[in-house]
Each structure stands twice: as C-alpha cells, then as structure tokens.
Amino acid sequence: MRAVLRVVRFLALVLLACAVFAASCVGVSGYLLYREALERTPVEEVVESARSEEAYVSMGELPQTYLDAVVAIEDHRFHDHPGFDVIAICRAAWHDLTTLSLEQGGSTITQQLAKYLFFSQEKHFSRKVAEVFMALDLEARYDKAEILELYVNTSYFGDGLTGIGEAARGYLGKAPREMTPCECALMAGLPNAPNALSANPDLAWARAELVVAQMEKYGYDTTAFSTCM
Numbered sequence: 001m002r003a004v005l006r007v008v009r010f011l012a013l014v015l016l017a018c019a020v021f022a023a024s025c026v027g028v029s030g031y032l033l034y035r036e037a038l039e040r041t042p043v044e045e046v047v048e049s050a051r052s053e054e055a056y057v058s059m060g061e062l063p064q065t066y067l068d069a070v071v072a073i074e075d076h077r078f079h080d081h082p083g084f085d086v087i088a089i090c091r092a093a094w095h096d097l098t099t100l101s102l103e104q105g106g107s108t109i110t111q112q113l114a115k116y117l118f119f120s121q122e123k124h125f126s127r128k129v130a131e132v133f134m135a136l137d138l139e140a141r142y143d144k145a146e147i148l149e150l151y152v153n154t155s156y157f158g159d160g161l162t163g164i165g166e167a168a169r170g171y172l173g174k175a176p177r178e179m180t181p182c183e184c185a186l187m188a189g190l191p192n193a194p195n196a197l198s199a200n201p202d203l204a205w206a207r208a209e210l211v212v213a214q215m216e217k218y219g220y221d222t223t224a225f226s227t228c229m
Helices: 002-040 043-051 064-074 086-099 109-118 125-141 144-154 163-172 181-192 194-198 201-217
Strands: none
Touching: 002 125, 043 109, 043 125, 043 144, 064 109, 064 144, 064 181, 064 201, 109 125, 109 144, 144 163, 163 181, 181 194, 181 201, 194 201
C-alpha cells in the first residue's frame, strides 16, 4: 500500500510540475504576443484610429440604459476589476479543462476590447494571456468610461456592421441616442453571437430578454422594459 501511495504522490508531483511548466510557457508566449502587438502599433495610435471612424459615437450620445445593459450582460464586475476578472477566468478555465475546449474565456469588456483592437479572433491560450496583458495596459491608460465607449464602438453586430453607431442605423434606422429601452437591450445582446442573432429576429429578442434578466439580477431598474418583454 505504501509503495502504491509513493507512486501516486510521484505521479501527482510530475503532473503538477508539467502543469506549472506548461503555464509558464503559455504565460511567456502570451507576453511576447502582447509585446509584438505594441511594437506593431502603439496603443494610443490604435485608439485614435478607432475614434476617428466616421460612425464613432461618444459616451454622451449613448443612452445610459444601453450602457447599463452592456455591462450587465457582458461583464457585471466591469467597474470593479483591473482589466481581468479572476472569478470569471477560474470559472471559464474549469469549464474548458473539464470539456477539453476553449468554449469559455472569462473575458472582460476590457479584454474583448484588447482582442478587437490588437489580436485575431483565433482561440488559443497564449492569445488569452496576451489579452490580459493588453487589458492591464488599457486600464492603466484610460478610465472605465473611455474603455466602455471604445468597446461599444468596436464590437461587431453582424451583417457587416461594426460599432453601435453603424448597428443602430443599420438595424433600427436611427441614431443610438434615439434608441428605446427595448432597442437598447436588443443592441446590447447582439455582439454575443452577431451572425446568428442578426439573422434570426426571434433569437435576437430572446437574447434581449436575457439582457433584461441580467440587468434585474444585478440591481438595475428594469421597469422601462415592461412594454417589450
């Protein structure tokens, strides 16, 4: 029995050492991806390029209901974390390890912004690490309002529409500031699966209902949504 226990302990130590080594390699690779992205184009230049787009919408032109809906459905701890959410990352990591997939990434709004501005959509662990480094960089340079503004202006909404300015005009025929609460929920839900949701109105409205449910869960006033849910 003791011999078996020694073998089990040895194997456990080997597995732990392999896990630490693999994590270190992924961490280094991710940091190098982050540095390469910075060397290609400085952060300030990338951000200014995004802000210079004709359809870019400033924070003052966006309904607060829409901004609240985005935070509730995408990253409800957005105003409290430093750019990455340890709780969400651990939950996603456990899911991905148990399913042997990369279905969940635990990405915050800031990490998603980093992906939109600097990285490809390809899923791999090194890129996720690079996102974390870039998210920390973005949080050090810009405040939460600026990050949220950039996020909604660089998110993809399906049907070739990028940013809430293009999406509101393309889908609703109006400026973002004119969106009703129901339309705010609809637009907040689209970036989750833009191609699928934009092609299926029933699915898109079902997603909008989830947005409202999340808002209620996290303490937002949802009385204005009673006419559409």
